[in-house]
Structures are given as structure tokens and as C-alpha cells.
Amino acid sequence: MQEKIYGYWLPLNVSTHGEAVDQLINVLHVFMALLFVGWGIFFVYCLIRFRQSANPTAQYEPIHAKPAKYIEIGVIVFEAVLLVGLSMPVWSDFKDALPSESEALTVHVMGEQFAWNVQYPGKDGVFGRKAPQFVTPENLLGLDPDDPNGKDDFNSINNLHIPVGRPILIKLTSKDVIHSFKVPVLRLTQDAIPGQEIPFWFNTTRTGNFDIACAQLCGLGHYRMRGQLHIQSQADFDAWLAEQEVEESDDEFSF
Amino acid sequence: MSVAHETHDDHGHHVELPFWRKYVFSTDHKVIGIQYAVTALFFLLFGFTLMMMMRWQLAYPGQPMPLIGTFFSEANMPGGIMVPEFYNQLGAMHGTIMVFLGVVPLAVGGFGNYVLPLQVGAPDMSFPKLNMASYWVFLPGGLIMLASFYAEGGAAQSGWTSYSPLSNTAPAGQTWWLIGMIFLITSSLLGSVNFIVTTIQLRVEGLSFFRLPFFTWAQFVTAFLLLLAFPPLEAAGVMQLMDRVAGSSFFLPSGLVISGQLLDVAGGGNPLLWQHLFWFLAHPEVYVLILPALGIVSEIITVNSRRPLWGYRTLVYSIISLGFLSFIVWAHHMFMTGMGTAMSNFFQTTTMIISIPSVIILTALALSLNGGSIRFPTSMLFALAFIPMFAIGGLTGLPLGLTAADLHLHDTYYVIAHFHYVVAPGTVFALLAGVYHWYPKVTGRKMNEALGKLHFWISLIGINVVFMPMFFVGMAGVSRRLYDQTQYAYGAQVQGLTAMSSWGAWFLGAAQIFFIINFFWSRKNGEKVESDNPWNATTLEWATPTPPPHGNFPEVPKVYRGPYEYSVPGAKSDFSPQHVEEG
Numbered sequence: 001m002q003e004k005i006y007g008y009w010l011p012l013n014v015s016t017h018g019e020a021v022d023q024l025i026n027v028l029h030v031f032m033a034l035l036f037v038g039w040g041i042f043f044v045y046c047l048i049r050f051r052q053s054a055n056p057t058a059q060y061e062p063i064h065a066k067p068a069k070y071i072e073i074g075v076i077v078f079e080a081v082l083l084v085g086l087s088m089p090v091w092s093d094f095k096d097a098l099p100s101e102s103e104a105l106t107v108h109v110m111g112e113q114f115a116w117n118v119q120y121p122g123k124d125g126v127f128g129r130k131a132p133q134f135v136t137p138e139n140l141l142g143l144d145p146d147d148p149n150g151k152d153d154f155n156s157i158n159n160l161h162i163p164v165g166r167p168i169l170i171k172l173t174s175k176d177v178i179h180s181f182k183v184p185v186l187r188l189t190q191d192a193i194p195g196q197e198i199p200f201w202f203n204t205t206r207t208g209n210f211d212i213a214c215a216q217l218c219g220l221g222h223y224r225m226r227g228q229l230h231i232q233s234q235a236d237f238d239a240w241l242a243e244q245e246v247e248e249s250d251d252e253f254s255f
Numbered sequence: 256m257s258v259a260h261e262t263h264d265d266h267g268h269h270v271e272l273p274f275w276r277k278y279v280f281s282t283d284h285k286v287i288g289i290q291y292a293v294t295a296l297f298f299l300l301f302g303f304t305l306m307m308m309m310r311w312q313l314a315y316p317g318q319p320m321p322l323i324g325t326f327f328s329e330a331n332m333p334g335g336i337m338v339p340e341f342y343n344q345l346g347a348m349h350g351t352i353m354v355f356l357g358v359v360p361l362a363v364g365g366f367g368n369y370v371l372p373l374q375v376g377a378p379d380m381s382f383p384k385l386n387m388a389s390y391w392v393f394l395p396g397g398l399i400m401l402a403s404f405y406a407e408g409g410a411a412q413s414g415w416t417s418y419s420p421l422s423n424t425a426p427a428g429q430t431w432w433l434i435g436m437i438f439l440i441t442s443s444l445l446g447s448v449n450f451i452v453t454t455i456q457l458r459v460e461g462l463s464f465f466r467l468p469f470f471t472w473a474q475f476v477t478a479f480l481l482l483l484a485f486p487p488l489e490a491a492g493v494m495q496l497m498d499r500v501a502g503s504s505f506f507l508p509s510g511l512v513i514s515g516q517l518l519d520v521a522g523g524g525n526p527l528l529w530q531h532l533f534w535f536l537a538h539p540e541v542y543v544l545i546l547p548a549l550g551i552v553s554e555i556i557t558v559n560s561r562r563p564l565w566g567y568r569t570l571v572y573s574i575i576s577l578g579f580l581s582f583i584v585w586a587h588h589m590f591m592t593g594m595g596t597a598m599s600n601f602f603q604t605t606t607m608i609i610s611i612p613s614v615i616i617l618t619a620l621a622l623s624l625n626g627g628s629i630r631f632p633t634s635m636l637f638a639l640a641f642i643p644m645f646a647i648g649g650l651t652g653l654p655l656g657l658t659a660a661d662l663h664l665h666d667t668y669y670v671i672a673h674f675h676y677v678v679a680p681g682t683v684f685a686l687l688a689g690v691y692h693w694y695p696k697v698t699g700r701k702m703n704e705a706l707g708k709l710h711f712w713i714s715l716i717g718i719n720v721v722f723m724p725m726f727f728v729g730m731a732g733v734s735r736r737l738y739d740q741t742q743y744a745y746g747a748q749v750q751g752l753t754a755m756s757s758w759g760a761w762f763l764g765a766a767q768i769f770f771i772i773n774f775f776w777s778r779k780n781g782e783k784v785e786s787d788n789p790w791n792a793t794t795l796e797w798a799t800p801t802p803p804p805h806g807n808f809p810e811v812p813k814v815y816r817g818p819y820e821y822s823v824p825g826a827k828s829d830f831s832p833q834h835v836e837e838g
Contacts, residue, residue, distance in 0.1 A: 005744070006731055006744055006745035006748040007731065007748065008727045008731060008748075008752070009727065010663070010730055011731060011732055011745055020659065021659050021660060021662055021663055024654075024657065024659050024660050025660045025663065025730075028654050028657070028660060032650040032653065035650065036650060039617075039646065040643060042621060042625075043621050043624070043642065043643065046624040046627075046629075047624065047639070050625065050626060050627045050628065050629050051629050051631070052629055052630050055626075055627070055629075056628055057628060057829070058560065058561040058562045058626060058627045058821060058822040058829065059562065059626035059627075059822065060562070060563065060821070060822045060823055060824055062563065062565055062566070062622075063565070063622060063626050065565075065622050065625075068618050071618075072611075072614060072615065072618065075614055079607045079610065079653070080607070082657060083603060083604065083607050083657060086659060087603060087657035087658055088596075088603075088658075088659075090658075090659035091599060091600075091658040091659050091662075092596045094659075094662070095594075095596050096595075096596055112512075113513075113514065131510070132509075132510030132511070132512050132517055133510075133517060135512045135517065136515075137515060142512070175512045176511055176512060176514075177418075177420050177421040177424070178418055178421065178526060180734075182665075182666070182732075182734060184663065184745055185732075187662055187663045188662050188663075189661075189662055189663070189665045189666065190591055190593070191591045191593060193526060193527065193592060193593065194420060194508050194511055195508025195509065195510070195526070196593065211743045211745065213732075213734050213743055214734065215666040215667070215734040215735075216418070216666060217414045217418070217421065217735075217736040218421060219343075220338075220339040220340045220343060220738075222339075222343075222737065222738070223736075223737040223738040223739050223740070223742055224739075224742050226742055226743060
């Protein structure tokens with residue numbers, strides 16, 4: 001039987017920070033539903049109880065609404081708790097606690113109309129220099145051909161292979177227009193902005209193949225700018241990596 | 256204020272103006288209001304039609320559109336199948352038209368122009384010629400937008416937000432869009448100055464600020480938002496236009512490679528600058544859409560529940576604080592642009608704070624019903640429906656305003672559902688309520704109630720079938736602006752919900768036929784109103800003859816009390832108009 005990844009509510013979560021995101025979303029929706037239903041009952045009660053035929057004369061004096069005041073204060077307190085207790089910590093963990101480059105697997109991702117270019121540093125673990133003037137149909141990333149660090153770099157279009165359980169540091173940029181790197185199962189969205197390199201990270205909890213989407217309108221092919229995230233066991237990932245590196249040494253310039 | 260009255264009296268000896276001065280280039284705020292309202296209603300229908308076409312592609316991706324598809328050119332719909340470029344044009348133009356050519360002109364240009372001077376007891380706006388100029392700058396702006404569909408490569412196709420650099424490199428339609436926007440913004444600025452001055456200067460004797468009807472307060476605050484928020488977008492529009500036609504690089508960084516070619520521009524710009532300037536307008540703009548709607552709803556609810564508005568002063572303070580706060584929340588549209596902790600914490604905090612006045616307003620409206628004697632004409636039904644629909648729209652803003660939840664929900668269908676609940680069954684319902692409510696003042700006849708109720712109930716069901724499923728589509732992770740969501744596994748999973756939204760939209764479209772028939776039929780055949788004040792209301796617009804003549808009030812009224820004195824104990828009737836000395 002095939003496992004259910006996607007449905008009519010939050011999809012499966014495979015990231016370490018995703019649990020807190022889901023908790024926030026679920027708590028908020030329960031809160032919103034309670035507030036709306038409670039308020040709705042009062043609203044409908046008023047419409048029925050005070051319809052003209054049931055209540056021919058309206059009351060002039062304002063009705064003192066103590067409960068409304070308490071509910072209002074309750075809403076403020078609840079929002080403050082969610083904000084400070086849930087949202088801010090998740091965000092600062094996500095934004096400020098970037099893993100060090102030694103501990104994490106670092107990958108460069110460059111969006112373009114309409115594909116995700118994924119660059120791995122190769123055996124030396126160092127990325128080659130990139131510059132826009134070097135871009136050709138054979139050199140999509142614009143790697144500097146004179147930079148020795150770039151010789152063993154390799155590129156994988158629309159396929160992001162990562163090992164499970166290891167922090168992944170992505171340096172995201174764009175070649176042409178704004179794209180947005182979105183993986184629903186990772187609970188993350190990050191805009192790719194030309195002229196800027198934005199780092200972000202995540203860690204995964206299980207293996208599998210999942211969709212990467214573009215979340216920012218980027219032109220006529222926006223809807224099909226789909227990538228695949230391959231979360232692999234360390235062994236599978238190593239095997240894949242070795243395969244890529246062999247191909248690389250066979251053909252020195254196959255970007 | 257006396258100056259304007261005297262000036263008017265000088266001209267009071269009924270000079271018959273030629274047709275084109277009276278109905279075309281009129282300086283009468285009522286004629287301008289009607290011009291705005293009718294133009295805006297047309298644009299609302301047009302913008303909605305664009306969406307109904309897109310909904311076919313969304314429901315049945317890649318299938319030829321039956322019948323209608325054959326009317327379009329080979330470039331846009333070869334064999335009746337919509338191409339992605341055309342889909343993007345429809346999307347961008349739907350947003351632009353609904354916001355800038357539909358809702359704002361109807362809410363501010365239409366209702367504001369017609370009702371505000373009447374409610375303050377003025378013979379006209381402070382600057383009638385400026386008012387006329389505002390409409391005649393607005394109309395070309397709208398026509399340029401319509402004409403842009405015939406530009407080379409079609410209309411603007413980078414979303415209503417026109418993010419750079421996509422919009423910088425888009426076909427010629429984007430240039431037309433920018434020129435159109437510059438016209439529309441200029442028109443709004445001219446209008447807003449007039450509203451502010453009229454409210455401050457032309458109030459009749461006795462009409463202190465805290466005796467102004469809530470509708471006028473809402474328009475007054477809205478005018479400040481327009482005046483302060485639009486100039487940055489106008490500047491940004493000119494800058495993007497220069498980027499496109501004059502070789503500047505305000506929004507273009509160095510080293511852009513478009514389809515494999517290094518772009519030959521100066522570079523050094525920043526695409527995020529556009530977003531900041533755009534959202535610095537566009538968030539206050541949300542309140543430009545909402546505040547007039549709240550004003551209309553408050554008028555209609557008090558009239559039909561025969562009770563004073565609950566917490567009038569609190570409501571006024573709430574909309575003033577909404578106005579201020581709306582200027583410091585804009586970057587919550589940009590949480591995913593790589594924003595750090597300090598910035599995002601500031602903006603998510605202000606976003607949570609702005610929800611507080613909104614909750615107060617909704618509570619006050621509901622409490623106004625408590626203890627009333629409620630009548631249910633069509634206008635009241637639409638006004639009542641506004642409240643829970645706006646509540647859904649407002650509440651679902653919370654997950655989007657908290658950065659951690661936004662990580663998942665950003666730029667998904669959840670966002671679309673959220674803001675449409677605010678503006679479609681929210682604002683647009685309020686505007687329809689306003690049409691039913693003030694129609695008798697404008698024409699001397701009521702709209703048909705049976706057709707009105709049919710229109711209301713089908714619209715209420717239809718609009719919820721359109722937008723409710725989108726929350727679930729968004730929760731599943733589906734991005735907005737996708738030409739075909741079945742490309743993604745999670746999109747294919749919820750494709751059924753998307754098709755359901757489409758059927759809801761067509762059903763909703765069909766319901767508007769009742770409104771269109773009613774609108775034109777009632778003009779000649781509606782039930783004639785017996786008095787100048789058919790709803791037994793208290794505010795000054797009902798103290799004029801019907802329809803109000805040029806100059807509005809045969810005698811300058813004087814105001815004796817607050818705006819919502821209904822069911823005052825010991826009074827002669829259950830309403831005590833503002834201008835009648837003996838309530």
C-alpha cells in the first residue's frame with residue numbers, strides 16, 4: 001500500500017523544524033475555529049432573538065459588554081503567547097542558527113527560468129568561482145574555467161540529493177528573476193533573489209522523494225518549475241556522489 | 256465653510272447647463288459619483304470575467320474551453336486551449352482591475368463622492384473641478400489597462416504586484432500597465448485631497464467631528480491612506496518605467512542572465528526595493544478597500560436594527576489606529592525574501608497588533624445588533640454577511656502574519672483565500688449592500704427585493720464554494736499563480752477542490768445576472784419611494800430631495816445631534832434625524 005504523503009491538510013513533515021511549524025498552525029486553527037464558532041453563535045442568536053417581529057421596539061441604551069472585553073483581552077494574550085512562545089523561536093532557530101560549513105552539507109542552488117540548478121563542490125569540498133559572464137549553454141552556472149576549485153564541481157539540474165539526518169546548508173540565488181524555493185514536506189519557503197546569495201538550512205528525519213516547487217511567479221513556465229528532493233540514506237547518498245564524481249573525472253567539463 | 260455656500264448661492268439661479276457639462280464633464284459630485292460607480296461596476300464585472308476564464312484552465316488544465324475558447328486569437332488560445340502567457344495576463348489583469356479599477360473607484364470614487372458631501376451637509380465637494388479631473392484621469396487609466404491586451408505580446412503578465420526583474424523583462428504590456436497605473440494613482444491623489452478638505456471645511460453648523468456618520472469617518476481616514484501611501488508607488492511606477500524605456504537600473508542588479516544572454520544594463524539596482532515601495536502602498540491599500548466597506552456596513556446595520564451604533568467613539572479610534580498601523584506592517588508580505596530576525600520580529604509584532612482594532616470593530620458591529628429590532632431588506636442581508644466573511648478573512652491573516660506558520664503558507668492558495676474573504680465576500684458584499692441601500696436616493700426607486708434576495712443567497716453560497724476550498728488547497732502546499740497545479744503530486748491530490756472552486760465561480764457569475772437585471776430594470780420600474788427618507792434613517796443624505804438637485808440642500812441644514820439616534824426613549828418616532836430640532 002502506498003504511503004499517504006499529501007492530503008487535504010498539512011502534508012507529511014520530514015524536517016526537524018517542521019513539527020513546531022505544524023504545532024503553531026494547528027493550535028492557531030483550533031483557536032480561530034473556537035473564536036469564530038463562539039462569535040457566530042452570538043451573531044445568529046442576535047439575528048433571531050432581535051428580529052423585528054420578535055422585538056418590535058429596539059433598546060436605545062448601549063448594552064454593557066463585559067464578556068466581550070474579557071474575550072478581547074484573551075485574544076490579545078493568546079496572540080502574544082503564540083508570537084513570542086512559538087513563532088519567534090522557530091524563526092530565529094531557522095534564520096540565526098545556521099550550521100557551520102564543516103558540520104553541514106553545503107549546496108549551491110541557483111534558480112533560472114524554469115529550472116533549479118544544484119551545484120555540489122566535488123571531492124575538494126570547495127566551490128568554484130561563478131560569474132555571469134561565463135554563462136554559456138554548456139556552462140549553465142557560469143563557473144570560472146580558470147578556477148581550479150571548480151574543476152571537480154558538478155551540477156545536477158532539478159535534482160537535489162541529500163543525506164538524511166545531516167544539516168543541509170543551501171546558498172540560494174537566482175540567475176534571472178525572482179523564484180522561490182518551496183518544499184511543502186520540509187515546511188519551508190525561501191525566495192531566490194538575483195544579485196543576492198541567501199543562506200538557509202534544514203535537517204531531515206526520513207528518506208524519500210518529494211517535490212520542490214517554485215512559489216514566486218517567474219514567467220510562463222512557472223507552473224512547471226518543478227524539482228525533486230531525494231533524501232537518501234548516507235550509504236545511498238555516498239554511492240550517488242561517487243557515481244557523479246566518476247562521471248566528472250571522465251569528462252572534465254560536463255557542467 | 257460659509258464661503259462655499261455663498262459661492263453656490265451666487266450661482267443658484269438655475270442656469271441650464273448644456274448636456275456635456277451636466278452629464279459628461281460635470282463638476283457635480285453626484286454625477287461624478289455615478290460616473291465612477293457605473294464605470295467601476297463595469298470593471299468589476301470585466302475583472303471577474305477574466306477570472307471565470309482562468310478558472311476553466313485551473314479546473315480542466317490543458318483542455319479546450321468550450322465555445323468561448325473559439326472567440327480568441329491563435330496566439331492566446333490555440334484550438335481553444337489557453338497558453339500559459341495568456342493565463343498570466345488574465346491573472347495580472349484580474350488583480351489590477353479588481354483593486355484599482357473596481358473596488359477602490361466604487362468604494363471611494365462612487366460612494367465617497369456621492370454620499371460624503373451629503374452626509375456633511377455640503378452643496379458639493381470643496382474643489383469640484385479637481386473632482387471632475389479625478390474622474391477624467393481615472394478613465395484614461397482604465398482604458399489604457401483595457402487596451403494593453405492589444406499590445407505586442409499581450410497585457411501585463413507579472414502579477415498585479417509586478418515584481419522586478421520579471422516585470423522589467425516582460426513584453427510591452429507592462430509598459431502600458433505602468434502608464435495606466437500612473438494615471439490611476441494621480442486620480443486617487445486628486446480625489447483624496449478633496450475628501451479631506453471637504454470633511455474638514457464643509458461640515459454644516461452643529462456637525463462636530465464626533466457627530467460625523469461613521470461612513471464619513473471611514474472615507475476621511477481612507478483619504479489620508481490614499482494621500483500618503485500612493486506617492487511611493489507612483490515614484491516606483493515611474494522608476495520601473497524608466498528601467499524599461501530609458502535604460503536605468505533601479506530594480507536590476509548587475510549580471511542578470513535572461514535565457515542564456517547576459518542582460519546589457521547598467522545594473523547595480525535591487526529588486527527588493529520595488530517590493531518595499533510596492534507593499535508600502537499595497538498594505539495601506541488593503542485598508543483603503545476595507546474602511547469604506549466598514550463605513551457602509553455600519554450605516555446599514557444601524558438603520559435596519561433601529562439602534563445606535565455600539566461604541567461609536569471606540570470605532571472611530573479603531574479605524575484611526577488601523578490607519579496608522581497599516582503603514583508599519585507592509586514587510587509581512589516579504590517574510591521569505593531572506594529577512595533576518597530583527598526585521599521579521601518587528602513586522603510580525605505590528606501585524607498581530609493590527610488585528611486588535613479589527614477584532615474590536617467586529618465585536619462592536621455584532622453588539623449593535625444585540626437589543627435591536629432588526630429588519631432584513633437585501634441591503635441588510637449583504638451588510639450582515641459582510642461581518643462573518645470579513646471575520647474569516649481577518650482570522651486567517653493570523654497564520655500568515657506569524658513568520659513560522661508563514662514558512663509553509665507563504666504564496667500558497669491559503670493567501671488567496673485569506674485576502675479574497677476580506678475583499679470579495681467582505682468588501683464587495685458591503686459595496687453591493689451600499690448599492691441596494693442608496694439606490695432609492697439616487698433614482699427615487701427601490702431595487703426589486705425578490706431579485707435582490709435571490710442575488711444575495713446565490714452569491715453567498717457561490718462565493719463560499721469558491722474560496723473555502725482554497726484554504727485546504729493552500730494547506731496542502733499548492734503555490735499560487737500556477738497554470739496547472741497537477742504538475743505537482745500534492746497539487747494533483749487536491750485538484751478536485753480546485754475544480755469545485757471553479758464551479759463555484761461560474762455559479763457566482765450566474766447570480767450576478769439577477770443583479771444586473773435588477774439594477775437596470777428598477778431604474779424605470781422599481782417601486783417608487785414615498786418619502787425622501789425611505790429607510791427612516793437619521794443621517795443628512797436622507798434630508799435632501801430625491802434625487803438631490805444640484806446644490807443638494809434647498810436650505811442649509813443645521814445639525815442637532817449625533818448620527819445614530821434611533822429608538823430614543825420619549826422621541827416622536829424611532830428615529831431622530833440629525834437635522835430635526837425636535838427629535
